[in-house]
Amino acid sequence: LALCLLIIPASPVLVQAEQGLRVLNSSAQAEFPLSLTFSLSARSDVDITDIRLHYMVDRASFAQVTSEVYIEFAPSSTVDTGWTWDMRKTGGLPPGSSVDYWWTVRDVSGVQVETPPARVRFDDNRYPWRSLTEGNITLYWYLGNTAFAQAIMNAAQQALARLTEDTGARLKKPVEIYIYTDARDLQGAMVYPQEWTGGVAFTRYGTIAIGIAPNDLDWGKGAIAHELTHLVVHQMVFNPYSGLPTWLDEGLAMYAEGELGAQFQLYLNKAIAENSLISVRSLSSPFSAYAEESYLSYAESYSLVEFLITRYGQGKMLSLLNTFEQGSSYDDALRTVYGFDTDGLDVLWRAYLTGQEQSIKQPTVMIPQTLAGVLIIPLCL
Numbered sequence: 359l360a361l362c363l364l365i366i367p368a369s370p371v372l373v374q375a376e377q378g379l380r381v382l383n384s385s386a387q388a389e390f391p392l393s394l395t396f397s398l399s400a401r402s403d404v405d406i407t408d409i410r411l412h413y414m415v416d417r418a419s420f421a422q423v424t425s426e427v428y429i430e431f432a433p434s435s436t437v438d439t440g441w442t443w444d445m446r447k448t449g450g451l452p453p454g455s456s457v458d459y460w461w462t463v464r465d466v467s468g469v470q471v472e473t474p475p476a477r478v479r480f481d482d483n484r485y486p487w488r489s490l491t492e493g494n495i496t497l498y499w500y501l502g503n504t505a506f507a508q509a510i511m512n513a514a515q516q517a518l519a520r521l522t523e524d525t526g527a528r529l530k531k532p533v534e535i536y537i538y539t540d541a542r543d544l545q546g547a548m549v550y551p552q553e554w555t556g557g558v559a560f561t562r563y564g565t566i567a568i569g570i571a572p573n574d575l576d577w578g579k580g581a582i583a584h585e586l587t588h589l590v591v592h593q594m595v596f597n598p599y600s601g602l603p604t605w606l607d608e609g610l611a612m613y614a615e616g617e618l619g620a621q622f623q624l625y626l627n628k629a630i631a632e633n634s635l636i637s638v639r640s641l642s643s644p645f646s647a648y649a650e651e652s653y654l655s656y657a658e659s660y661s662l663v664e665f666l667i668t669r670y671g672q673g674k675m676l677s678l679l680n681t682f683e684q685g686s687s688y689d690d691a692l693r694t695v696y697g698f699d700t701d702g703l704d705v706l707w708r709a710y711l712t713g714q715e716q717s718i719k720q721p722t723v724m725i726p727q728t729l730a731g732v733l734i735i736p737l738c739l
Contacts, residue, residue: 385397413460605662
């Protein structure tokens, strides 16, 4: 009696058909940052009639998403074909991204071959990168000595420690930081950069790309703390339902840099004196592109986070982030943790700034009887 086991692999595998359909070659070539070209050669005893490319980008997601490309070609027993992902049409990928891909090939007789998955890295090979790893952080740089890279690494580790102390937030997954020598080199790594772009956090990829010259290390330390905080916070609150209000996202990043810069403080002081502060509800949306309003928005966001941490402590801030992770709305998250909504925060924060807190009564939250003791768990698809 023979015992047979049928093992079905979880991922696509190469199955060479008996009739002679086979893949001769499969490859991918990156042209950073603009394109990724996939190539295939296949042969059969009869005409090949259908070829499809399947690929998945390695990034944080709520569901496994596979893209499929139908390849146009003239049916033949031997086919050399390919497809180019033109990122000028779709938007680019950060340096170091990974893409998994495979092909399905079918001939006129109905026989099909599926190749095993392969992985291509979308690396920026224009520079001779060096690397330094400590804990969950890997740093890549190409200009400057090891002491320069170590200074940036130290700043990143210190920023993580401060963030944990102030908010309880911790890095959950590894991150990669690419240090370009200046903003021009950085912008050359992007498809459609803004002229003012000096650093960017690709939160779903766990990647930071930033321009720091060896002679501009002081600015670089603060910028690293800022962008790294974005990654940590987005790892903490990642959910399919809602994000963070902009004032909280940017305020935490500003707070991680240390004391508010003098220029930001001037804008904040001026707005307080002229009673022209932007409302917290307005700051929940993306900030204005106008320079003065943008400066004030960042300054107020820092002040709001400072107020919440100073008055209510680290534990409350961590609870707020955990509440957002459950997909809570802005107002509901604030009510759950602090007992006031966005407008209530606005009133209390303004009183804090003007020294009039004693005249403001702390709002209370009434929990409907039907919801008392109910744990709401989001459905993750």
